[in-house]
Amino acid sequence: MKRYIFVLAFAVVSVCTTAKTATAQEILLEGPLAGAPAVRKLVQYREMRFSAGPQFGYTLLNEYMHNFMLGAKLEFNILEWLSVGLVGYYVVNAPTKLTTHISNSEDIAGDATTPADSNFPSYTGAGNFEDQVSHMKGLYMAQIGLIPLRGKLAVFEKLFVAIDGYIFLGGGVVHFEERELCNRSGDSCGDMNLDGSGSVVRESRITGTFTFGVGFTTYFNDWIGLSLEYRLAPFKWNAGGTDEAGQAGTEWELVEEDDVVFWDPVEKGSGDYPDGNISEEDRSWNSNQSISIGVIFHFPLEATVAH
Amino acid sequence: MKRTRIELAVMFVALLLGPTAVFAQDEDTMSFGEEEVEAAPEEGEVEDFTGEEGAVPGEEEGMAEEGEGEGGEGVGATDEDVLSALEDDEDLEATGDVTVGAAAPGEESELPGHPIWAVQQVYALRAHRVDVQPSFGVSMNDPFVQHQSFNVGAAFYITEVLAAGISFNWYRGFNAPTETNFSVSRATHQTVPINEYMLGAQINFTYVPIYGKFALLKEWILHWDVWVLGGGGFIFTRPYAVIDPEYREFDFGMKFSFNVGIGGRLYLTRFAAIFVELRDYIFPEELESLETYSTAEDRERKSDWIDDNYKLTNNVMLHIGVSLFLPFTFDYKLPK
Numbered sequence: 001m002k003r004y005i006f007v008l009a010f011a012v013v014s015v016c017t018t019a020k021t022a023t024a025q026e027i028l029l030e031g032p033l034a035g036a037p038a039v040r041k042l043v044q045y046r047e048m049r050f051s052a053g054p055q056f057g058y059t060l061l062n063e064y065m066h067n068f069m070l071g072a073k074l075e076f077n078i079l080e081w082l083s084v085g086l087v088g089y090y091v092v093n094a095p096t097k098l099t100t101h102i103s104n105s106e107d108i109a110g111d112a113t114t115p116a117d118s119n120f121p122s123y124t125g126a127g128n129f130e131d132q133v134s135h136m137k138g139l140y141m142a143q144i145g146l147i148p149l150r151g152k153l154a155v156f157e158k159l160f161v162a163i164d165g166y167i168f169l170g171g172g173v174v175h176f177e178e179r180e181l182c183n184r185s186g187d188s189c190g191d192m193n194l195d196g197s198g199s200v201v202r203e204s205r206i207t208g209t210f211t212f213g214v215g216f217t218t219y220f221n222d223w224i225g226l227s228l229e230y231r232l233a234p235f236k237w238n239a240g241g242t243d244e245a246g247q248a249g250t251e252w253e254l255v256e257e258d259d260v261v262f263w264d265p266v267e268k269g270s271g272d273y274p275d276g277n278i279s280e281e282d283r284s285w286n287s288n289q290s291i292s293i294g295v296i297f298h299f300p301l302e303a304t305v306a307h
Numbered sequence: 308m309k310r311t312r313i314e315l316a317v318m319f320v321a322l323l324l325g326p327t328a329v330f331a332q333d334e335d336t337m338s339f340g341e342e343e344v345e346a347a348p349e350e351g352e353v354e355d356f357t358g359e360e361g362a363v364p365g366e367e368e369g370m371a372e373e374g375e376g377e378g379g380e381g382v383g384a385t386d387e388d389v390l391s392a393l394e395d396d397e398d399l400e401a402t403g404d405v406t407v408g409a410a411a412p413g414e415e416s417e418l419p420g421h422p423i424w425a426v427q428q429v430y431a432l433r434a435h436r437v438d439v440q441p442s443f444g445v446s447m448n449d450p451f452v453q454h455q456s457f458n459v460g461a462a463f464y465i466t467e468v469l470a471a472g473i474s475f476n477w478y479r480g481f482n483a484p485t486e487t488n489f490s491v492s493r494a495t496h497q498t499v500p501i502n503e504y505m506l507g508a509q510i511n512f513t514y515v516p517i518y519g520k521f522a523l524l525k526e527w528i529l530h531w532d533v534w535v536l537g538g539g540g541f542i543f544t545r546p547y548a549v550i551d552p553e554y555r556e557f558d559f560g561m562k563f564s565f566n567v568g569i570g571g572r573l574y575l576t577r578f579a580a581i582f583v584e585l586r587d588y589i590f591p592e593e594l595e596s597l598e599t600y601s602t603a604e605d606r607e608r609k610s611d612w613i614d615d616n617y618k619l620t621n622n623v624m625l626h627i628g629v630s631l632f633l634p635f636t637f638d639y640k641l642p643k
Contacts, residue, residue, distance in 0.1 A: 153519030
């Protein structure tokens with residue numbers, strides 16, 4: 001009987017102990033992977049490091065002027081997921097096709113178009129139109145960055161680089177030149193005339209704005225990366241330098257009499273448009289969207305590795 | 308003596324059967340999603356890496372250099388963890404021509420010295436699947452008319468990175484002149500020729516050169532990829548009559564178009580993703596003639612309504628939609 005008990009006990013112990021030493025599946029059960037953190041030995045490209053570098057941007061959905069942005073960004077990364085920084089852009093302008101189209105417009109006689117009694121001072125003539133529209137000159141922001149995404153990408157299945165995704169929020173100022181306010185009835189529209197002579201005066205304006213955006217940074221090594229970001233920095237301006245405010249009042253209809261075509265004022269409503277003023281009320285919101293690409297250098301040059 | 312033999316035989320059998328009698332997985336520390344279980348290869352199925360997903364081992368090597376890992380997939384294993392473990396064994400290399408999988412008891416593992424050989428799989432295989440992409444699009448570069456469209460595309464992935472497909476866009480009813488168009492006309496008394504679109508269709512080739520993953524707050528792994536595409540097709544457009552709307556009325560006409568684009572996709576599951584795509588449809592556009600005439604006879608002459616010169620137009624559309632891979636499930640070539 002003792003022998004049977006011994007044999008049975010041996011068999012049970014064998015089963016139990018063998019189970020503990022079964023290799024392949026057991027590693028998955030209780031091996032080094034079990035309970036492991038999502039990320040280990042993370043190369044910390046940001047934490048307690050400065051990031052700085054040139055930025056090149058372009059504003060989207062431009063109506064009258066293209067804006068090419070040349071700037072720089074400086075950030076201090078307090079944590080791997082938190083940064084504070086400054087970004088500034090100087091803006092170079094170029095006319096859009098619309099501005100070129102109007103600037104080159106000609107009347108039936110082949111002369112440059114001029115304003116009429118119906119649309120002055122909203123329109124200052126083909127020769128003045130490029131000067132009439134607003135020109136963005138600069139964008140200067142302070143911002144806080146949050147970096148919730150961290151990963152890696154494979155390019156052509158050959159090149160593997162680290163990448164992070166960030167959002168930023170901040171505020172600052174926009175510098176631009178906008179057409180000087182003027183009142184036709186007060187004869188304060190400079191030396192401009194209905195024949196298109198004279199010149200438009202733009203004044204420099206700086207206005208506050210907030211900024212928000214998203215971006216990605218790829219890291220080629222410990223100290224250099226490439227960033228791509230999308231930014232919103234909305235503000236109000238009079239983009240076209242035109243008279244915009246007011247509800248319909250007098251409207252002009254194209255009338256043909258004796259083979260002569262002209263604009264005839266017709267009362268179409270009780271509104272006050274056009275009021276003959278270029279005023280603050282003519283300003284509207286510009287979402288001021290832009291995309292930018294930049295090179296980022298990190299200091300100190302060596303990144304730490306998390307445990 | 309005989310009894311002794313029987314007893315020894317029982318003990319020997321117990322030793323042999325022991326490993327096979329134990330549970331292979333511990334319920335407390337092991338969990339699989341349903342789809343992983345369904346997608347698991349059949350028992351005994353063992354294949355070599357063919358290079359088609361050769362990025363898997365390669366990717367892991369690249370990841371190892373960076374020192375990252377990830378978890379939350381199946382066993383909660385991280386590729387980095389695995390690689391770290393492998394590196395600890397010094398001699399192991401993540402080459403793709405080895406047989407992968409845990410050695411069953413009684414079998415001899417082909418891996419020297421370490422029982423783990425878990426190369427993480429690409430999250431969603433694309434080869435031989437159809438990617439159906441319904442989406443909504445808005446134009447990005449026309450300040451005078453906001454073109455919006457409903458789109459659907461279908462692309463068959465010939466390999467993991469190359470697909471051929473078709474796409475269709477419906478614009479009619481979703482074109483709207485903008486405030487800028489109104490404002491410019493009102494202020495300058497000038498009009499700019501503008502057009503509306505009806506529909507478009509294209510044949511495209513798609514290439515996926517970039518894929519990657521993000522750790523969201525170091526916890527959740529998000530998989531994504533980026534593609535470029537290009538192709539040709541047609542688009543039906545017509546001018547809005549703005550120069551002389553009293554007389555002019557235009558019909559939709561077909562133009563051949565080319566398109567190039569770039570898109571990115573964030574996987575929600577192994578068969579569904581959300582995507583954003585920027586695509587430029589390039590075509591020669593007919594514009595309304597700026598010439599006006601004084602007599603009714605001249606104004607009625609249709610041949611004078613259209614400008615003689617075609618204008619090469621770039622219609623840049625931003626598409627946002629869902630990417631659905633069919634069939635929903637797929638089999639990995641190798642076990643996890």
